[in-house]
Amino acid sequence: AETKKIAVIAGDGIGPEVVAEAEKVLQKVGEVFGYSFETEHALFGGIAIDEKGTPLPAETLEVCKRADAVLLGAVGGPKWDNNPKELRPETGLLGIRKELGLFSNLRPAVVFDCLKDASTLKPEVLEGTDLMVVRELTGGIYFGEKFRRQTEHGEEAVDTCAYNVTEVERIARQAFDIAMKRRKKLASVDKANVLETSRLWRETVIRVSADYPEVELEHVLVDNCAMQLLRRPSSFDVIVTENMFGDILSDEAAMLTGSIGMLASASMGEGSYGLYEPVHGSAPDIAGQGLANPIATILSTALMLRLTFGYGEAADAIERAVAEVLDAGHRTSDIAAGRGDALSTTQMGEQILNAI
């Protein structure tokens, strides 16, 4: 088979540890299914600030651009939190999204059986929760003009939120396409009773919906959505929303599953190009101790195989292996609920490798 190129960005904190296990999984999957992967490593985030003086070195961008997909661990940590804006890991994140055209962030929020008690929601409310937040990732207030100016009321700061029809259309189409492969329900979230961008958003989603007559579409105001996620999480299938609302709601949705440490995510560009990363952060407090749980990163790799390379069978195999290992009772310390026999990062990786 054709060799697929993957840019690997380990990043900061536990990033390198979890990415190492995901790379082993990639290799194993290649052997088992006869696929060929070529990986190229690059610096990004805090470590890039330290070694190259910028969170997103030009070279890293080049490595990503010549690859077919990007695997990312995690970035950031207290060490860089008080840096000026250009020297902060987040600035690198926003930059890589924009530069690679990753306009769509997919965040599946599912409940892992072994973690359902970890949720702060009642089990009967959580039952059956399996939703996907589709967040617009390169527009809105994140990327609009920002500035300060003097006014008679003291200094004023301004952020601009803009969306054009093309931007809304492509994310809407993607959300409808995803809904078609799931339970065919789409909740479009906006604040159309206040924002002009939301009114454009809603009009455009309604227009696109004509091409997807099978999908049941509802419009939910963002404040109401924050409530409904708590009240009836299992009633949502796909949620599509703009950048800032998606940031807030996808975190709320992930947290309520109780499984946030196990969730994968994909940020997609045009075509099948994508960047894959765990939802969890860089967890600097446990970095370098072999305590990190590699499952979210391994599941992000499965997403890559499915969404970018179309290797559905291999993706299934990884997901099945993870389920099997968890069913057999294997746990890293974050999900061991105090049991004394937790596996290390590499031990968990090995169990999954063996199960593939």
Add this chain to the structure above:
Amino acid sequence: AETKKIAVIAGDGIGPEVVAEAEKVLQKVGEVFGYSFETEHALFGGIAIDEKGTPLPAETLEVCKRADAVLLGAVGGPKWDNNPKELRPETGLLGIRKELGLFSNLRPAVVFDCLKDASTLKPEVLEGTDLMVVRELTGGIYFGEKFRRQTEHGEEAVDTCAYNVTEVERIARQAFDIAMKRRKKLASVDKANVLETSRLWRETVIRVSADYPEVELEHVLVDNCAMQLLRRPSSFDVIVTENMFGDILSDEAAMLTGSIGMLASASMGEGSYGLYEPVHGSAPDIAGQGLANPIATILSTALMLRLTFGYGEAADAIERAVAEVLDAGHRTSDIAAGRGDALSTTQMGEQILNAI
């Protein structure tokens, strides 16, 4: 005692029913404590659209301006949902906030004992939750310039989010003042890693904090706050944030208490001027049937007595009466959990009146 003037806006749906009970409570409190209240009614929201052709008639604004405080029921309903912007109840809401200078929205989120099972959160997580969201209400993206323009990517919509130092300072001071009267903890919520307005917000809050050395201040990113509210709701005391974030987080916080139908709110202007209303909506589906629960509106009246008039004793008496009536097992149907002996709106009002 001096006569206090109260503008009464019954509004739509169940608004008139719940406001009627709150007015009786006001009168009773006047008799018991020797206070004198003068009420003046005005049209607002859907009913004002129907009768006057605008959600916020000039006359209504006049009535509010010559009063010391405003009592509001609820506005809106499906009848007006598809109206053009100028003819929608929400437009009236935004207008009245701006015109009356109601820059601060206080939303206490507490758990009523009799409703703690109504929450979708586990009781042990909810235990001790008693927080107050202080939302900036007349600035930010709600009131910034909005427009559309043509671009090469199709029509584009723009919203502008602006905050000046004066606006942030006054809401920050109010939040610190409130925290001083509570558990002395303040969480300031922003998105300072992305937004310029949030950076100004954070700098200003930090500057103001110098005047409140006793208050423990934390800065929480909005996405993280949406998660922490689920994970550790009882650890929050006062949360202060900008308009859009406050809209989302105050609804999330209210919903997680399980007591959303019982929560009061206050929107404060300069000095002690305030508008008081229940957190719940106009519930058009049950309007006119005597099913509505008047408690949130009655508790909003208690807030008015305390915050605008300084009648703390009378406010305490109302809150005590509500607690007593609930402890005695009286319920309206929304909180009766299927029991067959639910009281009507007026019966519940009467019980509370008798308990004062």
